[in-house]
Amino acid sequence: MSLPSAAQQALDAFAACPGWEQRARxxxxxxxxxxxxxxxxxxxxxxxxxxxxxxxxxRQDDRWHFRASSDARLIRGLLAVLLARVNGLHASELAALDIADWFAQLGLSRQLSPSRASGMNAVVQQMRRLSEAA
Known part of the structure; x- marks a missing residue:
């Protein structure tokens, strides 16, 4: 499965960061x-x-597009890179997505606290529920 262009941009940008401080910024x-x-x-x-x-x-032309919001700055960033990965996917692609692998590819998984990782999983589960209900 090829990456959406926004996801490839995210991968390229995060790969260029030598450490956590740069990734956090x-x-x-x-x-x-x-x-x-x-x-x-x-x-x-x-x-x-x-x-x-x-x-x-x-759903637009059988592909899903999501919007998300949070008051927490770090969570907004995580949501932005998550949306870069999932927007434009079919429901079946969304169902098969390994979100932990996506954050690992970005070099973010080691810095994700268990509660943040759980929260991102809750977001993905809600995306899947929305796509299945449609």
Whole structure:
């Protein structure tokens, strides 16, 4: 399965970072580019995240496009690189995605606390539920 162009950009950018401090700065920068949700509805809230996270998704031409938001800067960055990886996928590709592997490829998995990793998994599970319900 080939990577979406935004995911390849993320991989290239994070691969160029020699250490965690640079990756953390880059993550914050990616979070600033996150497209904001028009509104934060309780129905879009992701449960299972320590930080507050909202997620909405829509299918366009049989491919999924998500938007997400959080008040936490680091979480916004993680959401941005997650969306770079999943936006444009078919539901079957989304179901097969190994999110831990994606964060490992970016060099972020060792710095993901168990609660953040659990939160990102909750976001992916909600993406899968949305895609299966459609």
């Amino acid at each position: 880059l993550l914050m920068h990616w979070g600033e580019r996150l497209e904001l949700l028009a509104e934060r509805r309780e129905a879009d809230r992701v449960h299972g995240c320590e930080s507050q996270v909202w997620l909405s998704g829509e």
